[in-house]
Amino acid sequence: xxxxSNGETRLYYEVEGKGPPMVLSHEFMMDTTSWYDxxxxxxxxxxxxxxxxxxxxxxxxxxxxxxxxxxxxTMAADVLSVMSSAGVDSAHFFGFSMGGRTGLELAVIxxxxxxxFIIASATPGPRTDVGKKSDIRRIEMFQEGPKAVAVAxxxxxxxxxxxxxxxxxxDLEAYLAKTRSNIDRADITSELSNLKVPCLMxxxxxxxxxxxxxxKAVREIPSARFISLPGLKHMYTFGRTDIxxxxxxxxxxxxxxxxxxxx
Numbered sequence: 001x002x003x004x005s006n007g008e009t010r011l012y013y014e015v016e017g018k019g020p021p022m023v024l025s026h027e028f029m030m031d032t033t034s035w036y037d038x039x040x041x042x043x044x045x046x047x048x049x050x051x052x053x054x055x056x057x058x059x060x061x062x063x064x065x066x067x068x069x070x071x072x073x074t075m076a077a078d079v080l081s082v083m084s085s086a087g088v089d090s091a092h093f094f095g096f097s098m099g100g101r102t103g104l105e106l107a108v109i110x111x112x113x114x115x116x117f118i119i120a121s122a123t124p125g126p127r128t129d130v131g132k133k134s135d136i137r138r139i140e141m142f143q144e145g146p147k148a149v150a151v152a153x154x155x156x157x158x159x160x161x162x163x164x165x166x167x168x169x170x171d172l173e174a175y176l177a178k179t180r181s182n183i184d185r186a187d188i189t190s191e192l193s194n195l196k197v198p199c200l201m202x203x204x205x206x207x208x209x210x211x212x213x214x215x216k217a218v219r220e221i222p223s224a225r226f227i228s229l230p231g232l233k234h235m236y237t238f239g240r241t242d243i244x245x246x247x248x249x250x251x252x253x254x255x256x257x258x259x260x261x262x263x
Contacts, residue, residue: 017045204232
């Protein structure tokens with residue numbers, strides 16, 4: 001099992017496929033298995049060498065319980081650590097929700113390490129009002145324990161069905177720390193005003209956590225384009241691969257692939 005380290009935190013990742021490298025960065029309360037289960041790995045690995053990583057606090061990666069450990073820029077640095085461990089100098093990036101926010105942070109701190117960004121259901125803006133209310137409910141839920149998490153999953157079913165096991169069986173203290181870190185998340189939109197790396201952003205039209213905020217922000221990011229997915233809520237945007245895959249495929253086809261990316 002390959003691991004990278006960022007300071008004292010060990011980060012688990014898997015490598016699949018062949019071709020130019022691409023980092024896959026998952027959503028909150030998910031892990032590497034989500035990319036497999038929903039078909040992303042099978043779709044992408046014929047053309048890309050995939051670095052599929054467990055974010056800190058998730059899966060087989062270390063799970064610190066202190067709120068400062070889940071700062072967005074720290075989690076972005078985790079990705080750079082995985083890339084360095086794998087001998088990858090430059091890569092494409094594909095992140096969903098929490099993973100998408102990590103990608104936007106990378107676009108600020110290390111744009112030269114990336115060939116493109118695919119940002120799904122995430123925004124460079126601050127936490128929305130709906131997001132903050134959700135965070136408050138999550139904090140109460142995690143403090144109550146696994147049974148409360150299971151009840152919440154049942155209420156959201158079938159939107160959350162594919163992610164039920166990871167949510168219920170995850171480290172709730174780590175989830176709690178990450179949620180508390182989210183509430184006061186900074187607005188980094190202005191720091192992306194000179195981004196030159198091609199960036200695709202998309203979100204479900206019925207997603208109050210990211211859609212309108214991302215649509216507003218993309219107007220200030222010169223290399224970004226935004227696609228609205230009608231009728232989709234937040235988590236459905238990951239599961240509806242029949243809609244997502246053609247959009248992603250078309251975007252990637254427009255990115256030059258000539259440069260060697262692995263050192």
